[in-house]
Amino acid sequence: MEVKEETSSKYHIGPPWFFRGSALYQLHLVKAETARAFIPKEFRLVEAFGYTLGGFFLAHYEDSPAGKFDELVVIAGIVWNPPTSCAWAARVLVNSDEACHHGRKEIGLPSHTATFSKKILAATEKSSNKSQSFFNGIAMNSNFGNQMEHGEIEVSEAKKSSEMPLCNISLPFSVLKSENSDKGMPKIRMSLPSFSGRTEDYPHLLKYSCDIECRVSAVKPAKVYSSIVEKEPQKSSGNGAYVNSDQLSEEEAQTRSISVLLSKPILALKFSFLKMWVGAPKIVVPMSRKNEVSRFWRT
Template sequence: MMEIAESDSALGYGKPPWMFKGSALYQLHLVKAETARAFIPKEFKLVEAFGYTLGGFFLANYEDSPAGIFDELVVIAGTVWNPPTSCAWAARVLVSSDKACAHGRKDVGLPSQVASFTKSVKAVSGTKRSRFGGFMNKIGMDNMQNAIDIQAKEMNNHTAMDICSISLTGSGQ
């Protein structure tokens, strides 16, 4: 672990803790321990039960941070034991800003890569009835939802490579 608190950030962020403000989605998944071990250094003990560990992804949009406005997708390989607690191990970190990438690599030790994020939001009509007895229908909100599509493409030598596509549908209420 780096002794960051002793000195200022290499990028002028100052001493931690750094403040990041925005919105995020954290999706947890069971990951086969055998798969997760390929991304975790041998010196760390994988937290596992019945051949699985807890992994997933973290998708964030930062509206204010030391690196400015940026998007981030973190793929969590699994959970490792880091006494006195455990922590998620980032197998892949994609960010939409060169400054955020440099901060992740130099100040935090993350495997950050620059990526292009594309987002589209659209209202979608549905047929699902609300449990509120038609009240939401009367005000025109019973069958409306927002669909959000997000694509992340890793940038490598001015070439974009598709990494993931995420579709989210949430209630418009």
């Protein structure tokens, strides 16, 4: 699949910018030392027992300000800046030049262009006991009786005139389109606020809103494979602390993003009939700096 070049961008109409499609939102247990390298030093990583909550958001948009395109957001973890905690994106891959440009210049995201090669395969589900059948009925929605539709997506990041295979995502269903049976699933509305910024294009720390309306169902987690060798977290010189986002090279950022994708999944949610509104980002003053200002005025 070629990277899409849109000539009639509608980003000027927003904010909020409207997106419609379907998605897979998968949560992983990510090692804190892996995630922490992406987090600006002004924020504190929300972690427990050496892990934080990260994962990925894989979406196919049928309608958006940039038209049709695919997106893979690698979520490093959850960061805390009182009184709120928000997700932090380690890497964003899209097959639209316009969407990539908007993500970098307007939202402060680490966006990169990529290709998404998709295959849809049919597989026969083996008979199972009653408890397994019950689980499959919830997780797989029984869309085709004993037939399940499997999706295979290869994501390759664009590198100047070449491409680098980043990962393969094996789906136990077709997340790329909404099935008629999904109309019976619960309809929900939720907000997924996120932090961004600290990039070459947007050095400020930012926060933006992401309001979602969709039908949601729990599904079996997707399997992620990668030919890129997973590396041990690199430590900085001096006090032995792990490198932070200011020291992270492009190669390190890519390999650490792979580590996030390969981490242990704990929950996968299929979003059907997705409608999403993304608000304009606002500059965030970290809590530590707020305290410094208040102390200055008190003195």
